[in-house]
Amino acid sequence: MRPRLLLGWLIFAAVMLATVRAPPMGQGALWRFLSQDVIPPPAPGRPAALLPWLWELTTTAILPGLAATLIVAQLALVLAGSWPLSRRPRSCRA
Numbered sequence: 001m002r003p004r005l006l007l008g009w010l011i012f013a014a015v016m017l018a019t020v021r022a023p024p025m026g027q028g029a030l031w032r033f034l035s036q037d038v039i040p041p042p043a044p045g046r047p048a049a050l051l052p053w054l055w056e057l058t059t060t061a062i063l064p065g066l067a068a069t070l071i072v073a074q075l076a077l078v079l080a081g082s083w084p085l086s087r088r089p090r091s092c093r094a
Contacts, residue, residue, distance in 0.1 A: 020029065042049035
């Protein structure tokens with residue numbers, strides 16, 4: 001994609017998203033997403049409930065997901081390093 005066409009493609013995508021009538025997207029889906037779906041559950045009625053909700057989200061979803069991602073990344077690094085060593089051990093000596 002050419003950079004000078006980026007703005008045109010973004011406008012076209014927003015217009016197309018707003019006019020889709022087939023499920024699960026309906027008329028006004030873009031506005032519903034921006035006005036209801038993006039707002040976290042406790043925020044519309046009680047702003048004070050945002051911090052406990054955010055803490056619960058952090059401890060039950062964000063931190064375990066981050067830990068799992070780091071473990072998988074470390075395993076990938078170990079496997080990527082051990083593959084050449086297992087195939088040709090003499091060419092990898094220090």
